[in-house]
Amino acid sequence: MASNFSRHFAERTKDMKASEVRELLKLLQVPGMISFAGGFPNPETFPTELIRKIADDILRKDGSQALQYGITEGYPPLREAVADRMNKKGMDVSKDNVLITSGSQQVIDLMGKMFIDPGDIVVISAPTYLTALTAFSAYQATFESIPMDQDNMRMDLFEDRVKKLARRGRQPKIVYVLPNFHNPAGVTMPEKSRKKLIDLASDFDLIVLEDDPYSELRYAGEHIPPIKSFDDEGRVVYMGTFSKILAPGLRTGWLVADPEILRKLVIAKQSADVCTNVLSQRIAHEYIIQGHIGPQIEKIKKIYGRKLEIMLKGLEEYAPSEIKWVKPQGGMFLWVTLPEKIDSSDLLAKALKKRVAFVTGKAFYADPRDGKNAMRLNFTYPSDDTITEGLKRLGSVMNEELVSRWDRSENGKLQDEIRKTLIGKP
């Protein structure tokens, strides 16, 4: 017989809830379901045969080391290879600035642990990556949500808000940003805004957490240097991952940080999981130094770029004209805005009956009243054909919803008219 342990749970657990997306993923099991809900890479992109060969070779030649505990900071040659790649993106760092993590999700958790006291403010964009919300919530962060536009987080509003907070003695600790192909909003921050962000972070003494899982997945436009490359004061912690350019099952990511901050994060990681999976680190290292990563990224971009085009075409064809979206230059997601009167939760309930799934917009906001009329569509996981079929289903659900709303509201107006005419008052 199970007891009730509510007395025992820590205060912080009250703010923690299972992610809506995670719960939704269970629906993928329903036969015939087409899912735009997850954030999964397409397994067609995994270099499985290459990974098999590399793993085989490592285990033949150096199994004792690859299967032993590793140092918390990460496998030194991998740290070096990552630092090299970061420098090609415009940074000026060495292996001592790199910590290898158990996926990039762990970076957010370690940052929360080392920086956030209950009530401390984390500035986020609205919307933002939802598991960043849950990770920071676990440390009882307070969120300051900054609206977005086609240029990602609005820097003018960011400045206003931070100034106001500072005046009230409520200086934020961290600003969390996804500058490239934002999840879920799809938009990219221009270089000018990145520099502005660094200047403001310096003025208000903020730590910037730059989450950059998708920068390699650019299908249009030019590379923009990471915020970290404009950072002279070591206040940006940059996070990257092998999940989207190698394979997520290997749970290998990294962060780039000032040595003082890195030292603290190493202590946190040590008590969190000792070290990152050593075999996976060795695989990631060989994958880079054998020169596979460049061609592999090209292959992924080709596949995802095509899927994005198919999704955009499908939306043009099947979505009602009231539906809006921004074409992303890269990444994995399309952010779709519905007319204000439409609640995407209602839409989802109907969509699921037609076996098509997405994530409702409100999952990505700290304030649950926001994002009601938005939705996130993933275009990397479904096959080309199912993207079109899924949008056809979704389009018909949208159309029905719009018509029935119209009917109800028009019908409402008519009844008001009749009432006014007959009884003389509303």
Next chain:
Amino acid sequence: MASNFSRHFAERTKDMKASEVRELLKLLQVPGMISFAGGFPNPETFPTELIRKIADDILRKDGSQALQYGITEGYPPLREAVADRMNKKGMDVSKDNVLITSGSQQVIDLMGKMFIDPGDIVVISAPTYLTALTAFSAYQATFESIPMDQDNMRMDLFEDRVKKLARRGRQPKIVYVLPNFHNPAGVTMPEKSRKKLIDLASDFDLIVLEDDPYSELRYAGEHIPPIKSFDDEGRVVYMGTFSKILAPGLRTGWLVADPEILRKLVIAKQSADVCTNVLSQRIAHEYIIQGHIGPQIEKIKKIYGRKLEIMLKGLEEYAPSEIKWVKPQGGMFLWVTLPEKIDSSDLLAKALKKRVAFVTGKAFYADPRDGKNAMRLNFTYPSDDTITEGLKRLGSVMNEELVSRWDRSENGKLQDEIRKTLIGKP
């Protein structure tokens, strides 16, 4: 130029420090160093060729799944296989009670996160596993240290202390125990104490965290059922690991818990690292269901049992008669007690000069004043020959230290005598 970020770090970081053992591990690099310091399995025990074949097979047949994100709870067939193994140890659980984690260290971190508010009391044995201290410290736990004897944590003192705390309204949240071949103390809790612990946990409404990394590594005596097997109320969270019976580099462990508690821990894990390395979970699963784990454990026990005998023989031969130790029935460590006047930190400084390393006893206590005259020796990692050579070196350092202490104290007495005789006062 690096800024100083001390303003930014969370309050909790003040209690966190890098583990002494971790820092010590750097000394392993010094040429000729013999280390009894770490807690590493011997790579000779890794079933490297088997892991290579299993990984090869998984990646050939089901690479897309093995390299994709997995569900947070863990790979269902592995959860099932673990539940089966647990039931053979005396539990009565199903896969729904099992959560696969990124090594068992993660279990302590998740438990801290979900249960510990700042100041909450965690009852520990003194000494205890040191990275449990750092993991709970990260959540600002207060420790209540219970002395140990040859039967592990002293249940009489445990009862007294918990009663006293309860009377003062300071009921502990968690009692953290290592019942089998305790790290570092080597001692095992008899069945009677395990039952007593469950009864007291029930009386005082405590959660028990049962850390059991070594139970398979028994070289003498009979298996004792885990505390979890006496738990009718779901208040024991049991944790196990593949690190000692497969390979630590795969970072795969598990916990067994009541579904209400498990649900909370899943939410915590989701924001900590999404899921455990999927390839490693698949390897662990095949390793179990192909029937390798039994023979492999026998092989490990033979190697470690032999190493323990070599260490015990070496101590008999080289350690001064004032040195005491308890012969463990299993595990990886030997806990050595020196005469009270000897500080093992002084001894370590001298030992390192002779190229032999160990961990000082005080690293394993919440109160830094404790454990000064103790040390932990690991016998699993060094080769057979180096165990003997290392103890020879250590014995000579111990002898020198004892003689010089004797000299100093005897010399001191003599001078006092002379002073008294000549001057007539002390």
